[in-house]
Amino acid sequence: MNCTEFLSKLTDYFDGQIDPALLTEVKAHLGTCHHCEVVVDTTRKTIDVYRGAVNYEFPEELSNRLRAAVMERCLASGKLPNIEVKASTKPAGQ
Amino acid sequence: MAVETSSIAGEPHNSFEEVIAADSQPEIHPDLALVERAKAGDTAAFEQLVRQYERQIFRTAQHITQNREDAEDITQDVFFKAFQKLDQFQGNSKFSTWLVRIAVNESLMRLRKRKTSKTVSMDQDVETDEGSIPRDFAEWRPNPEQNYSQAELAEILRKTIAGLPPGFRTVFTLRDIENLSTEETAAALGLSVPAVKSRLLRARLQLRERLSRYFRQNNEASK
Numbered sequence: 137m138n139c140t141e142f143l144s145k146l147t148d149y150f151d152g153q154i155d156p157a158l159l160t161e162v163k164a165h166l167g168t169c170h171h172c173e174v175v176v177d178t179t180r181k182t183i184d185v186y187r188g189a190v191n192y193e194f195p196e197e198l199s200n201r202l203r204a205a206v207m208e209r210c211l212a213s214g215k216l217p218n219i220e221v222k223a224s225t226k227p228a229g230q
Numbered sequence: 231m232a233v234e235t236s237s238i239a240g241e242p243h244n245s246f247e248e249v250i251a252a253d254s255q256p257e258i259h260p261d262l263a264l265v266e267r268a269k270a271g272d273t274a275a276f277e278q279l280v281r282q283y284e285r286q287i288f289r290t291a292q293h294i295t296q297n298r299e300d301a302e303d304i305t306q307d308v309f310f311k312a313f314q315k316l317d318q319f320q321g322n323s324k325f326s327t328w329l330v331r332i333a334v335n336e337s338l339m340r341l342r343k344r345k346t347s348k349t350v351s352m353d354q355d356v357e358t359d360e361g362s363i364p365r366d367f368a369e370w371r372p373n374p375e376q377n378y379s380q381a382e383l384a385e386i387l388r389k390t391i392a393g394l395p396p397g398f399r400t401v402f403t404l405r406d407i408e409n410l411s412t413e414e415t416a417a418a419l420g421l422s423v424p425a426v427k428s429r430l431l432r433a434r435l436q437l438r439e440r441l442s443r444y445f446r447q448n449n450e451a452s453k
Contacts, residue, residue, distance in 0.1 A: 143363075147427045148432075151412065171367045173282055175438070178370050181445070182438040183406050185375050186391070194285045202288070202302060203280050206309040207273065213314065 140170050149164040151181065269316050276316075280309050283326055285406060287333045293403040294337035296392045304336045311336075323417050330410070330418040334400055341396055364435055366442045374445035383399040390440045398433035404432050 148154040166173050168227045173217055261282075267275035287308050292301035311332055312319075319328055375383050389397055404415045405426070416426045 138266075145430070147431045150434075153412075160240050171364070174367045174369055175364045175435075178442060178445075179438045181370060181374070181432060182441055185383075186387060186402075186407055186437070187442070189375065189380075189387055194288055198288075198302070199281075199284060201304050202284055203277065205306050206280055206284075206313075207277055209306065209310045210276065210313045211273065213310075 137161045139169060139172055142166075142169070143175075144214075146176070146179070147226075150183070241417070260322065262321050265316065265319060265321070265325055276313060279312075279325065283329050285325065287329055290330055290333045290403060290408060292338045293391070293407060294334065294396065294400050295340050296388070300340050301336075304333060304340060307336050308333045324414070327410075327414050327418050330408075331420070332406065332413075334404075336421060338396060338400075364439065366439050368440065368442060368444070368446040368448075370445040371447050386441070386444050390437055393440060394433060394436055398429055398436065401426055402437065402438075403430040403432035406434070410449075 142162060143159060145162055147156060149159070154162065166176065233285065253384055261279065264275045264279050268279065284305060288305045290307070291304035292298055293300060295304065308329060319325065325348050378386065393400070394402065400419065401415060404418060405412065406409045410418065412423055412426050412430075415421075415430075416423045419426065421429075
């Protein structure tokens, strides 16, 4: 397996969707190619750092405001008949 | 958690009560019950669905548009459109995947409006080879993110992902940040699984290449 072939399997390798025979080849290549080893390590770190650090704020106030606006628009559309109006602005968890 | 929902679409004559009473179909996703109640006019059921997925939809829209105000507008639009088109949801995919698909379309449409002179689509820049081959083979420092304050790191990550073409950014967002499966990502984007894998690889490699400027050992550019 050369570096180009290794790269083509990288997504499956990360996602654990690689068959055992191919996995053996991938690991063998990684054992001999420092460049690909670095690519694997740093790509994995790239994914981890985004998963760990990207945490957009979604405060309760925003949640309540968005939900109230959505339900107001839905009810105003008059799409559904015989509705028991429960569109509330009640905060989540209360 | 994999949920088999395809059987629902093939049973259009079953009432909701019949469906949930069928012990032989324990795999029915709870969202389907809420959807059926909402279709019947129960707005509390729809509000529950909003409550469950508003955070995910907001984050997805914010990742793609990189704009908080746009994300707020899009979140409203997504749920309103979902409400209007609820009858079209047949349960062939997860309800959340259906919502994400609407969110992606709305977000890309918002980007198009923002950049009126440029096309913004899932296919943008896919034909180029940029970033598909690694060039930077420098090792990174151990725990490189710890060399930055939370605010600095957030800005680095924001700038880095904002530089990706929208199609790549969207695939990375759904697959690696929102943790959708490859199949769910493909369904949400209307792409084939191989297309998702290809774009995901290039998104990951491009982000890696850009982050390496900040995280590599003996880095002189970062601080």
